[in-house]
Amino acid sequence: MRRGFRAVVAARNDTSIAMSTLTKFSATPFTGPAPTNRDPFIPAGVEAIDARAAEIAPSHPALQRESGQDMATFDVPPEAIVDVLRTLKANGYTMPLDLWAVDYPHRDKRFDVLYQLYSLKSNERVRLKVRVGEEEAIPTGTGVFKGLDWYERETFDMFGVRFDGHPNLRRILCHEAFQGHALRKDYDPAQRWVLTEKDVARIIPKIDPRFEDVDTDFERVTLNLGPSHPATHGTLRIVVTLDGETIIGADQEIGYLHRCFEKMSETHTYQQVMPYTDRLNYCSAFINNVGYSLTVEKLLGITAPPRAQHIRLILSEFMRIADHLVCLGTNLVDMGALTNFWYLFQPREEIYGLIEACCGARLLPSYCRIGGLAVDAPSDFLQNAQRLVNMLPKYIDDVEKLIDKNKIFLDRVVGIAPISAEAAIDYGFTGPCLRACGVAYDVRKASPYLGYETYDWQVPIADGGDTFARYLVRMEEMRQSLKILQQAINRGLPDGPVIVDNPYVALPPKAKVYNEMESLIYHFKLIMHGIQPPVGETYFPVEGGNGELGFHIVSDGTKNPYRVRCRPPCFQIYSAFPDMIIGQTIPDAIAALGSLNIIAGELDH
Amino acid sequence: MQVTKVSPGVVKVTGAHMGVLERLYIPQVLAGMVVTMKHLVKNLFNLKKLPTISYPEEKRVYSERFRGRHILTSREDGTTRCVACYMCSTACPAECITIEAGEDERTREKFPVRYDIDLLRCIFCGYCVDACPEDAIYMTRDYEMAIDSRARSVVGLRDLVVPPNFPVAPMGWRPYYGSVDKKGTAGGTGLGQARRDAPFDDDAPANPDVYAGA
Numbered sequence: 173m174r175r176g177f178r179a180v181v182a183a184r185n186d187t188s189i190a191m192s193t194l195t196k197f198s199a200t201p202f203t204g205p206a207p208t209n210r211d212p213f214i215p216a217g218v219e220a221i222d223a224r225a226a227e228i229a230p231s232h233p234a235l236q237r238e239s240g241q242d243m244a245t246f247d248v249p250p251e252a253i254v255d256v257l258r259t260l261k262a263n264g265y266t267m268p269l270d271l272w273a274v275d276y277p278h279r280d281k282r283f284d285v286l287y288q289l290y291s292l293k294s295n296e297r298v299r300l301k302v303r304v305g306e307e308e309a310i311p312t313g314t315g316v317f318k319g320l321d322w323y324e325r326e327t328f329d330m331f332g333v334r335f336d337g338h339p340n341l342r343r344i345l346c347h348e349a350f351q352g353h354a355l356r357k358d359y360d361p362a363q364r365w366v367l368t369e370k371d372v373a374r375i376i377p378k379i380d381p382r383f384e385d386v387d388t389d390f391e392r393v394t395l396n397l398g399p400s401h402p403a404t405h406g407t408l409r410i411v412v413t414l415d416g417e418t419i420i421g422a423d424q425e426i427g428y429l430h431r432c433f434e435k436m437s438e439t440h441t442y443q444q445v446m447p448y449t450d451r452l453n454y455c456s457a458f459i460n461n462v463g464y465s466l467t468v469e470k471l472l473g474i475t476a477p478p479r480a481q482h483i484r485l486i487l488s489e490f491m492r493i494a495d496h497l498v499c500l501g502t503n504l505v506d507m508g509a510l511t512n513f514w515y516l517f518q519p520r521e522e523i524y525g526l527i528e529a530c531c532g533a534r535l536l537p538s539y540c541r542i543g544g545l546a547v548d549a550p551s552d553f554l555q556n557a558q559r560l561v562n563m564l565p566k567y568i569d570d571v572e573k574l575i576d577k578n579k580i581f582l583d584r585v586v587g588i589a590p591i592s593a594e595a596a597i598d599y600g601f602t603g604p605c606l607r608a609c610g611v612a613y614d615v616r617k618a619s620p621y622l623g624y625e626t627y628d629w630q631v632p633i634a635d636g637g638d639t640f641a642r643y644l645v646r647m648e649e650m651r652q653s654l655k656i657l658q659q660a661i662n663r664g665l666p667d668g669p670v671i672v673d674n675p676y677v678a679l680p681p682k683a684k685v686y687n688e689m690e691s692l693i694y695h696f697k698l699i700m701h702g703i704q705p706p707v708g709e710t711y712f713p714v715e716g717g718n719g720e721l722g723f724h725i726v727s728d729g730t731k732n733p734y735r736v737r738c739r740p741p742c743f744q745i746y747s748a749f750p751d752m753i754i755g756q757t758i759p760d761a762i763a764a765l766g767s768l769n770i771i772a773g774e775l776d777h
Numbered sequence: 778m779q780v781t782k783v784s785p786g787v788v789k790v791t792g793a794h795m796g797v798l799e800r801l802y803i804p805q806v807l808a809g810m811v812v813t814m815k816h817l818v819k820n821l822f823n824l825k826k827l828p829t830i831s832y833p834e835e836k837r838v839y840s841e842r843f844r845g846r847h848i849l850t851s852r853e854d855g856t857t858r859c860v861a862c863y864m865c866s867t868a869c870p871a872e873c874i875t876i877e878a879g880e881d882e883r884t885r886e887k888f889p890v891r892y893d894i895d896l897l898r899c900i901f902c903g904y905c906v907d908a909c910p911e912d913a914i915y916m917t918r919d920y921e922m923a924i925d926s927r928a929r930s931v932v933g934l935r936d937l938v939v940p941p942n943f944p945v946a947p948m949g950w951r952p953y954y955g956s957v958d959k960k961g962t963a964g965g966t967g968l969g970q971a972r973r974d975a976p977f978d979d980d981a982p983a984n985p986d987v988y989a990g991a
Contacts, residue, residue, distance in 0.1 A: 532839075536900070610789075648790045700867060
């Protein structure tokens, strides 16, 4: 009995450990249902969803209802898709939230191309499934929704699904010398494709029709911004055509930070995907953890204990504040207001200190586990959170005093790079950038999770959709987050464990692993065979730092996800960037880019 | 900025109302200077509480859950606790742990002949610590891992194994026992060891009043 001897002795001597571990996790084996990978996934409230789908189905004859899904889902033949999209748009589904594909190589029509549309009016989502074979093409939906432009390019890049009539169907995340389509199941990821200088696409932006015939005395110049330029905050490349100082054409190239998040997820277990989600939006990494865990928990049909939910909510709000602090701080630096950067980054340091005290890492926490949290929060967690909530308003107020009435700042932002509410919805904007156009859409209000519906807070909106409106919305959102945090701290942390007591999902506590055969077996089983959710697919959105962050997971019942789709909010926002900066100047474009808060890690997933 | 309620749950934010005086550039620039001056004066008289850390003379104090460089603990008789069960390398999302198992001829126990961690691949997620069923791998608060060649990024048994009775209590990420100790800010249990300074952190704590705890 030499192994773990010290732990055994310590566990016996220290009554606090012995009590808590043995009361929370009884010595009797877990008696709940053992998940088997043959079970189909049955979402909660499936009857209501099916009933609603039956109501939507008659709106177009091509809609074939698919029952048993977690949202109203319809099969659509490829030739009818444009008409269906148009009909649904007329029926209120005005926002193209997502478009992605799943590859089933053994099938005759191997690709499922999925569209997700959202109706702001009725707060409902529909999913459209188009089944196509390898040689078939789908008519492009870019004529109906502008936001589908980049999504279709991404699906073409990753799966080789062609979209007929797409104005610019070239690769988006992979480079030009790349051969094959990375997310196909039969693609061998060990290949390396080297991009040489002669393969690089020469991007020459199309000149906006409004400026085509304008005759000025200036020579037209094509200028390359980025990819490694301090003002682009990440590896973004923008090519602009200038007439004097006015931007008359712009195009972007992305993918410099493509890390194959979705492909990597398919080769890792559900738990191992967690650190990969950290790296999506690294300014608010914890929210990604929460979003991913909630999606897998939904698939498993489990709920994290209340204590874990509460800690998740508190840290999510702190991370949202940190995200906005980074965005505003760097955006103001771009405009020459350096002092604000120091005032905004100091509280951010403190927020990272709080999360480091919880999980041992500042930027990339990996704090969530499926079913709860890795460890309990430290006992002084709420005091530290309160200290932060007390200190944050002072810094936000200081920034407001510095720039709110400063004419130099206002001249740089008011009316710059505006986007109308209709265009923003058409592009699939979410988050602060959409709310700056006056649309009060927030996932925390529209489909609350973690108990956001029980808190008293408001969704801030602003008029104009310009850089100034985005600044105003972010400032107010930080204050609203502080409001939520104060209420959450006042409620206190609920007692109880921080992770579900289910050895098929969560590792048993160590004191039991060292001492009990049963727990040791569960421990080995879980590490070797992973979590095996039921067969099915589900989508779960959370409000990330800059919009709706959704994960769509397809499970085939094995330990690795069959497909993980991340809906990165930046992707849609950035695709509208050329539209926003045409007719503006370069410094204005830089200020606008900063205010959109494009995070390359999330944009390029 | 002004905040007005438009409907339940929604507020509208608009820019601040600007008087004639505020529309001129100079007064508001001066008002901004007042704010920065206040910070300057406050910092001048509170040099000890400056938020900046003069690294490397001063160092940030991390919590006792910090996920830094790994160690492999030893039993009282000096053998390494690791039994080469491959749990940590299975759980590792970055595939940075390489283990080769051997067998002790006398006790017939498995032990690692080779245990390499590629610190350049490692993402310091702590999954190896969670996965260890033997209380063998811990993470320390050591974060200074600068190296001058790629070859040196791979650390083996020689660098990882620590002697028996090594004070693990104030270290970084440790296995989670399902409870929090009474001292706060610390993960795990401390295993009944006295709380001591981390062996890798030989310098005096930096700015404890600013960064202690959070």
